[in-house]
Amino acid sequence: MRIVYVTQRLPFGPGETFVIPEIEALLSRGHELLIVPRLSAEPVVHDHVGALVARTRTLPGAFAAAGAVARALVRHPRRTAWAFWRLRRTRPHRRAFSNVVATAQGIWLAGVAGAWGADHIHAHWAHLTATLAMGASDASGIPWSFTAHRYDVVLINLLAEKLRSARFGRFIAREMLDRARPLVGPEAIERAILLHMGVPLSRPPVGDMPVRTAPVVLCPARLAPVKGHSHLLDAAARLMTRGIAFELWLAGDGPEGGAIRRRIDELGLGDRVRILGMVPHAALLRLYSERKVDCVVLPSLDLGGGLHEGISVALIEAMAHGVPTIGTRTGGLPELLHRGAGVLIPPADPDALAAALERVLGSAALRSDLARAGRRRIEEEFDVAEISAELARRFAEETVEPRTRDRPRGWRQRVRTLG
Incomplete structure (x- = not known):
């Protein structure tokens, strides 16, 4: 499969180390990955991520993203309008601007992902990276999913909307899944799965720990x-x-x-x-x-x-x-x-x-x-080899229901009034 991975910063900056084993495990299984960080101003500081950097495409500036939106409106007006129309549910309203920017970036990514031949788009974090991936999916028709971690669940940034739109929403801890359940309703939570982050498993240690005077x-x-x-x-x-x-x-x-x-x-x-x-x-x-x-x-x-x-x-x-x-x-x-x-x-x-x-x-x-x-x-x-295999299986699943399931009746008529 060809999978686009949307991150917050990885491979740039010091964070998201926990995502690296998952990406490496998917690569080792023969999948092709394109990594798209939402932010890329910081230097690369992680060890041994040359293979990730070589597969990274950074987001363009505001003018390039605006140009991508303008072209998309001409070529696919309904898809593009829907990508922005769904943002009307943003709460609090002050977050709307950030979601609009992320969606515009997602529409740029739709063109990149389509040209690359992507089969799936996956975002780590349920906040703005997921907004970006959702916009890319709306504009391209490529299915998408996201991994929710911790603070991003609490922010509830269109979380129900994202669950209804995505092929699945992955929660890495039962505690966060339980926290999300009353926030999004039963229909949206049906798309949620529990799948931990994993680490590579080397051979088990042999022998006892050495005895130290000062442990x-x-x-x-x-x-x-x-x-x-x-x-x-x-x-x-x-x-x-x-x-x-x-x-x-x-x-x-x-x-x-x-x-x-x-x-x-x-x-x-x-x-x-x-x-x-x-x-x-x-x-x-x-x-x-x-x-x-x-x-x-x-x-x-x-x-x-x-x-x-x-x-x-x-x-x-x-x-x-x-x-x-x-x-x-x-x-x-x-x-x-x-x-x-x-x-x-x-x-x-x-x-x-x-x-x-x-x-x-x-x-x-x-x-x-x-x-x-x-x-x-x-x-x-928590074996990353098993977890990456399960992720890949879910990436490849056929969409169970039409992707218009989350679109309210008559949405196109309402979208037309925006123009």
Whole structure:
């Protein structure tokens, strides 16, 4: 198949690392991909993405997109008018301009996708990338789908409209699917599926973890409020007070970097905590494969309004390498760590976090049990090879119903009044 993948920035900028294994798995299955990032101003910073960059087509400027819309109105006036007409349901209304711009870009993409011979268009994120892909599908007739993650579900940007229009809407966590269900109605939710993000599975680790005088705890997370670093530092201070040997490594950067450094100094943790900064993805995975980390922890918080952890790919990667994990009962983490696949604790509770760390670091047998259970959990539902095969199968499915299903009766007459 020839598949257009619409991303937010990938392969540019530091984000969306979790999409790379999925794209690579589809390529390895013999599919052809064209990657179209909505934003492309940042440099390429990911490791080993030359194959993705070579398959990337960036969006044009405003004049080129406007020209594509003008040509489409001449050649396919009804299709093009419908692509914009469906945006009338945008709420709040201030979001309408962004949706119009994204739809215009989508109409440009329709021409590119058609000329390339695309069989399917898939967007990651249910917000503006999905608006863009929906516009491209409306203008070209090429079927489309999208992957919803976390914040983009909470924004509810034409989510019901997108589900009705798409071949399917993929949710990567049951918690987010359950959140979307009352927001879109039964007809739209019929198009929703649950399919996790996946990671490559290397061979299972052999032998026990090495015994270190000071076990290493790694927190691979952006330095942002939702990640809960302050509670992790408070837990580390409790461990230090109890005389427990450990090192805490923080892998990431972000807006809370200054506050975290000051807190480390206040708690006297300078000899125990290392801030690694932004660690290249390949280097992070080597820490796991070379058995240099004894435990991975993610002390995420729920800040309300949908600001919480999804199913963390950072934890999935650690579990795939047989590294024990600790996470909080927030967002999609319970779905990942349930049935003993990891240790779950309440969020914003340094005492519970300190107790969990002390228990895991103090027992080689527990670490071994957690490593095996975590690896087994990833093999069951998070193997990117299996997930990409299921995605490709769904991309190739025949559309069950006519694509005009979501068009209200008499829409063409109403669209004509716009001109």
